Amino acid sequence: DAGITQSPRHKVTETGTPVTLRCHQTENHRYMYWYRQDPGHGLRLIHYSYGVKDTDKGEVSDGYSVSRSKTEDFLLTLESATSSQTSVYFCASRVRGQGTNSPLHFGNGTRLTVT
């Protein structure tokens, strides 16, 4: 791993509650990403950040928000969790953006279950 830590690693929550997942990287990477991984769908981008306070939506952003107040931290919030948001969530970072020789480095994921 390129110094990416996700917390918590596992969480069970009830429908309708807000949930925040945390991602912390120690590589001073400018770009950070949140993906979800589901059987049959692979990895899908939720939101990404291209700098402090600079974020944009990905393919499956509905029901999620993000914040980045420091280079090293990227938070993913489920405003009101639903069962369809049960998934494994991965944070990733890269030193440079798209179109460059800069691979994504992933954390080890957060397994979220919404009951």
Add this chain to the structure above:
Amino acid sequence: QKEVEQDPGPLSVPEGAIVSLNCTYSNSAFQYFMWYRQYSRKGPELLMYTYSSGNKEDGRFTAQVDKSSKYISLFIRDSQPSDSATYLCAMGDQTGANNLFFGTGTRLTVIP
């Protein structure tokens, strides 16, 4: 139609076999291609990165890109039980909105 198609397997081979993993894609704008390996309960880790068509070799791994056919492959020679994992292909274009498109992954088991 998905941007990237990958056979989910599962694929089981005996130790020492040559493994071939493949992905097809539909977007001719894709310029660079990656293979990630993901062990159970872990995040994906980058195995191979290639830009444009051709072959790239790294130890027992060879990545092959055929842009005319929109087809990429990963070959693993002398497969080992430690190669047992899910392999994800990923690809992106030069000007994409900071996104990569991933295959769904192929689960590989190498039997000792």
